Amino acid sequence: MKYGDKIIYIEGIVVEVHDGSISVDLKGRLGFLKVPMRMVISDHPIKVGQEVALKMSFLEVIREEVNEKYISNIEKRNRDKKEVE
Numbered sequence: 001m002k003y004g005d006k007i008i009y010i011e012g013i014v015v016e017v018h019d020g021s022i023s024v025d026l027k028g029r030l031g032f033l034k035v036p037m038r039m040v041i042s043d044h045p046i047k048v049g050q051e052v053a054l055k056m057s058f059l060e061v062i063r064e065e066v067n068e069k070y071i072s073n074i075e076k077r078n079r080d081k082k083e084v085e
Contacts, residue, residue, distance in 0.1 A: 007055045014050045022046055 010030060016023035023034045040046060 003058075003060065005057045007057055009053060009055055011051060011053045014046060014048055014052060017046050017048055024052055 010026055010028075012024040012026040012030075012033065014022055015025050016034075019037075021034055021036050022040060023032065025032055037046070040052075
């Protein structure tokens, strides 16, 4: 990585709770995040409306080339979805 980490503290509100994941609206119009439940640290059951926080850095592109394997998997998944509809 060419750039040093700049860790940013971000807060949000839990808007959905499912068996295996939670969804969070990030404050400051930063967007929406859905994470597996195993990625959440809590001593209490997760509930809609609870405030959460995380520390995150910026994404950095590490290769200019496109990974063709992932592109073909995405295209296959999209074809499969259209066939189901």
